[in-house]
Amino acid sequence: MISLRNIKKSYFIGERELPILKGIDLEIKNGEFIILMGVSGSGKTTLMNIVGLLDKQTEGEYKFMDVTINGLDDEKLAAMRNLHIGFVFQQFFLLPYLNAIENVLIPIVYSSKQIKHPREKAKALLGRFGLSERIHNKPSQLSGGEQQRVAIARALINEPDLILADEPTGALDSKTGGEIMDLFQMLNDEGKTVIVVTHDPKLASFGKRLIRIEDGTISEDITR
Amino acid sequence: MGLFQKISQGREFLEEILKILYYYRGRVIFSFAGVALGILSICIIITTIDGANKKAKDIFEALGPDSIMVWGIGERQRTARVRGSTLTLIDAEHLEKIEGIYDSVKTYYARRPTMKYKDRKWQSRIIGSTINYFESMSWEFQVGSPFNEDDYKNAKAVCVIGSKVYDELFLGEDAIGKVILADRLPITVVGVLKEKGGGTGGPQIDDRVIMPLTTVMGRVVNDRKYLSGVRLKTNRDVNGTVEDVRAVLRRNHGLPDSAEDDFTIRSSQDIMKFVTVISGQLLLFLGMASIVALVVSGFVLANLFYLTIQERRKDIGIRRAYGASKRGILLSFLFESVIITLLGGVAGILLSLALGGTFETLFEIPMLFSYKVVVFALMFSFVTGLLAGFRPALKASRIEPIEAIRG
Numbered sequence: 146m147i148s149l150r151n152i153k154k155s156y157f158i159g160e161r162e163l164p165i166l167k168g169i170d171l172e173i174k175n176g177e178f179i180i181l182m183g184v185s186g187s188g189k190t191t192l193m194n195i196v197g198l199l200d201k202q203t204e205g206e207y208k209f210m211d212v213t214i215n216g217l218d219d220e221k222l223a224a225m226r227n228l229h230i231g232f233v234f235q236q237f238f239l240l241p242y243l244n245a246i247e248n249v250l251i252p253i254v255y256s257s258k259q260i261k262h263p264r265e266k267a268k269a270l271l272g273r274f275g276l277s278e279r280i281h282n283k284p285s286q287l288s289g290g291e292q293q294r295v296a297i298a299r300a301l302i303n304e305p306d307l308i309l310a311d312e313p314t315g316a317l318d319s320k321t322g323g324e325i326m327d328l329f330q331m332l333n334d335e336g337k338t339v340i341v342v343t344h345d346p347k348l349a350s351f352g353k354r355l356i357r358i359e360d361g362t363i364s365e366d367i368t369r
Numbered sequence: 370m371g372l373f374q375k376i377s378q379g380r381e382f383l384e385e386i387l388k389i390l391y392y393y394r395g396r397v398i399f400s401f402a403g404v405a406l407g408i409l410s411i412c413i414i415i416t417t418i419d420g421a422n423k424k425a426k427d428i429f430e431a432l433g434p435d436s437i438m439v440w441g442i443g444e445r446q447r448t449a450r451v452r453g454s455t456l457t458l459i460d461a462e463h464l465e466k467i468e469g470i471y472d473s474v475k476t477y478y479a480r481r482p483t484m485k486y487k488d489r490k491w492q493s494r495i496i497g498s499t500i501n502y503f504e505s506m507s508w509e510f511q512v513g514s515p516f517n518e519d520d521y522k523n524a525k526a527v528c529v530i531g532s533k534v535y536d537e538l539f540l541g542e543d544a545i546g547k548v549i550l551a552d553r554l555p556i557t558v559v560g561v562l563k564e565k566g567g568g569t570g571g572p573q574i575d576d577r578v579i580m581p582l583t584t585v586m587g588r589v590v591n592d593r594k595y596l597s598g599v600r601l602k603t604n605r606d607v608n609g610t611v612e613d614v615r616a617v618l619r620r621n622h623g624l625p626d627s628a629e630d631d632f633t634i635r636s637s638q639d640i641m642k643f644v645t646v647i648s649g650q651l652l653l654f655l656g657m658a659s660i661v662a663l664v665v666s667g668f669v670l671a672n673l674f675y676l677t678i679q680e681r682r683k684d685i686g687i688r689r690a691y692g693a694s695k696r697g698i699l700l701s702f703l704f705e706s707v708i709i710t711l712l713g714g715v716a717g718i719l720l721s722l723a724l725g726g727t728f729e730t731l732f733e734i735p736m737l738f739s740y741k742v743v744v745f746a747l748m749f750s751f752v753t754g755l756l757a758g759f760r761p762a763l764k765a766s767r768i769e770p771i772e773a774i775r776g
Binding site: 190194197199200219220222223224226227228232234238240241242243247250251252253254255256263299303 | 381382388683689693694775
């Protein structure tokens with residue numbers, strides 16, 4: 146599903162080149178549950194952005210779903226993100242003027258995929274995550290854990306192949322964080338590919354594969 | 370590729386935009402109100418100009434393009450509301466002999482006596498005129514006919530009444546041959562006019578009693594010399610005829626070259642010109658006002674929008690991550706601003722409909738609403754939204770998702 150060949154990424158500050166990723170080779174197959182671990186500044190977020198089609202590598206070849214990403218334009222990248230990737234972020238990023246169900250529906254506005262009954266589907270997803278009573282609440286009326294579950298429902302509405310979560314437990318207490326990780330486990334059990342990016346060593350016990358990033362390279366890659 | 374392919378779920382898209390507008394209503398209201406005011410004035414301009422033109426056309430058609438009206442009172446006395454006339458019967462006879470004049474209606478506006486029929490009373494204006502009055506004014510009869518040659522020559526007390534007078538005095542009864550009392554003079558009704566209604570002369574147009582000129586001058590007012598006015602029709606060049614009329618009257622009245630006219634001449638062209646000038650001034654004044662209002666509200670909208678975008682970076686980042694392309698973002702922000710201005714435009718149209726009546730009675734300018742007004746107003750508001758929204762929308766579309774999400 147994901148194939149990275151010698152991926153390099155540098156930022157330029159004036160004339161000075163600041164390498165972030167120094168040649169990453171990585172294969173990810175369908176159905177994996179990966180914890181991508183690294184301290185801040187290690188390059189893990191940059192790697193996630195490239196994998197999630199939000200950023201472009203400086204060098205190297207990236208194939209996603211057997212499509213070579215290198216030359217794709219903004220429209221195509223946007224369409225691929227929409228159809229294949231569900232993002233979950235540390236700060237949830239729910240839109241304040243929309244209620245839970247409407248937040249879940251955001252991806253379908255830009256989607257070429259015709260979902261027959263989007264509202265019913267969003268309702269069902271929220272129900273599954275124990276939020277049946279909360280579907281008309283605004284984000285400000287929800288707890289952190291509830292907001293993150295709404296965000297996960299939003300990531301799932303378009304039935305993506307890949308779930309990309311960036312520090313999904315970072316803003317939650319450890320008990321709620323554990324519940325969110327269990328939820329990812331459940332989705333993985335149903336066949337979704339899940340990548341969780343984190344700096345939190347406590348999350349190392351989750352997932353089937355642990356990849357450690359250090360100073361722009363993969364320092365450890367363990368499959369359990 | 371159509372832009373709309375970027376946004377496939379129209380209903381959700383629109384719902385979202387309305388929610389965004391509601392969320393930011395504190396700011397949206399300014400742009401909205403500005404556009405509404407601008408559109409309001411545009412509506413008023415268009416309707417009044419249409420109305421004024423229609424009025425001019427109505428007057429023109431009612432009078433005929435070849436009419437010349439002469440009143441026996443100068444411009445200055447008219448504005449000072451001085452009564453009395455300088456136009457004599459002899460003047461009128463001379464005027465009728467001018468080359469090209471083929472029709473002449475002499476009128477005498479008498480005072481307003483109280484008319485009585487049975488126990489009903491009504492105060493109405495008495496007009497003395499010639500037999501051709503009705504035909505010349507293209508006035509049709511409900512029943513009866515004009516007074517005849519015999520009535521005119523012998524100054525008989527007969528009259529034709531307007532529909533308003535008929536309604537007030539007869540309440541649907543047959544009026545022909547009935548006698549009404551004008552103060553103490555009994556007058557026999559020989560005809561009832563059809564209603565002309567508002568439009569050309571206001572509602573008073575149907576409130577009149579027309580009698581033979583001879584009767585009015587001899588038996589109602591006892592003035593055998595002066596007329597109120599004459600309406601002439603010419604088959605010659607109108608302006609040339611006007612000059613002849615002026616020359617005849619100045620000579621008859623013995624005015625020295627230095628004196629002003631002690632009478633007033635108006636051709637139907639003059640009336641047309643007058644209305645055109647008024648509507649031109651209106652266009653200038655209100656046109657400027659509305660353009661200023663629209664430009665200001667456009668700037669307000671653009672600036673508030675621009676500020677909002679900084680605040681909505683995360684919002685934009687999320688949408689980009691979830692599959693909105695740059696063009697999708699551009700389009701949705703443009704939509705937002707166009708919806709604000711279109712709503713403002715609709716409000717402006719409704720306001721102008723509501724205020725139209727007040728405006729009409731206040732300034733005595735008729736307003737004519739048409740689909741044209743709606744089309745113009747919506748077009749203007751659409752363009753305002755597009756222009757004002759473009760730069761902010763472009764800025765929004767250039768926000769990179771990773772930057773927006775990171776911080």
